[in-house]
Amino acid sequence: MKNMGFRWYGSKDDPITLQQIRQIPGTTQVVGALFDVPVGAIWPKEKIAALKKQVEDAGLKLEVIESVNIHDDIKIGLPTRDQYIENYKETIKNLAAYGIKVICYNFMPIFDWLRTDLHYQLPDGSNDMAFQQGKLKDNPQDIIDSVRNDSEGYVLPGWEPERLATIEKLFKAYADVDERKLRENMKYFLDAIIPTCESYGVRMAMHPDDPPRPLFGLPRVYKNATDMRIIEGMHESPYNGFTICTGSLGENPTNNVPEIIREFVKKDRAPFIHARNIKFINAQGDFHESAHLSSEGSLDMFEIMKALYDTGFDGYIRPDHGRMIWGEQGRPGYGLYDRALGITYLNGLWEAITKDHQ
Ligand SMILES: [Mn+2]
Secondary structure (H helix, E strand, C coil): CCCEEEECCCCCCCCCCHHHHHCCCCCCEEEECCCCCCCCCCCCHHHHHHHHHHHHHCCCEEEEEECCCCCHHHHHCCCCHHHHHHHHHHHHHHHHHCCCCEEEECCCCCCCCCCCEEEEECCCCCEEEEECHHHCCCCHHHHHHHHHHCCCCCCCCCCCHHHHCCHHHHHHHCCCCCHHHHHHHHHHHHHHHHHHHHHHCCEEEECCCCCCCCECCECCCCCCHHHHHHHHHHCCCCCEEEEEEHHHHHCCCCCCHHHHHHHHHHCCCCCEEEECEEEECCCCCCEEEECCCHHHCCCCHHHHHHHHHHCCCCCEEEECCCCECCCCCCCCCCCCHHHHHHHHHHHHHHHHHHHHCC
16 A cells, blocks of 8 residues: 555654665555654654654654644633644744645544553463453543553553643543544534634644443543544544544454444545554454454454555555564564564555556
């Protein structure tokens, strides 16, 4: 696939090098971000330029940013949101100046993604991340502590310590924010930024809630196709788009991921795809992440790639999380080997589907 990418956490914080990424066959894009700019602040041009140059010097492209996070004041709907929205617009303009085409973001209150196990042991000796509802602690602080103690010293995206330090305060601030209110605040945000995206040619790509269900009483606004149609209607524009994360959406067994792709790629609303597989452990929807192959998980990755092919997808795609295999140590979900295998598999499916249609 022409825009196959690999998520990278930067030379300071990722044990994987750009040279290693360059050697994964069929990989042209790095999906990156600035990790030292506080949420809500403007991303400075010099830092964007430096990242861009670093990636291009390694023979790769940087056209997708994951993520420019949304300040909680915007999600809560505080009066201070307007300044943060202005900053966000400046960041969009600065990214556009360096050829960025897509910004991935999410609108999840407090917790970004959530797992109950960062090292779930598989029978073959590898491990990956898992979510089991029964293991979810009643107290959010316990889950924060366990994620922090289990992350091999890496800061996991969305789990930045300075943010989680204020967890109690955050829960209080979100007390009045239900699903309806969160949607209202999201519309307010989109109405403000999408005209900037249109002028500067940058497409927003919202990531699904992961897992796609309410947790600790916090609202969730992107769980399924119904939610996507609501978000789409908030501000009609191809620049108001989605990241279709096959794993996140697939974590709800009633979501038909190939069908979601067919609907939203056809409408040109999905500029970015996260491809990963998950395996259900039981009928309650508990799951662990799995290798990308259809045979290893509960999702049919052939049907997913075929849906992309049939709808003429020409956007950006990356393997999402991978297992830790061959003794690799690193940031849970973001090792080199299993994600590289994922790319090779996805590219293999794509070649087969493409040639079959010639
Ligand atoms: Mn994802």
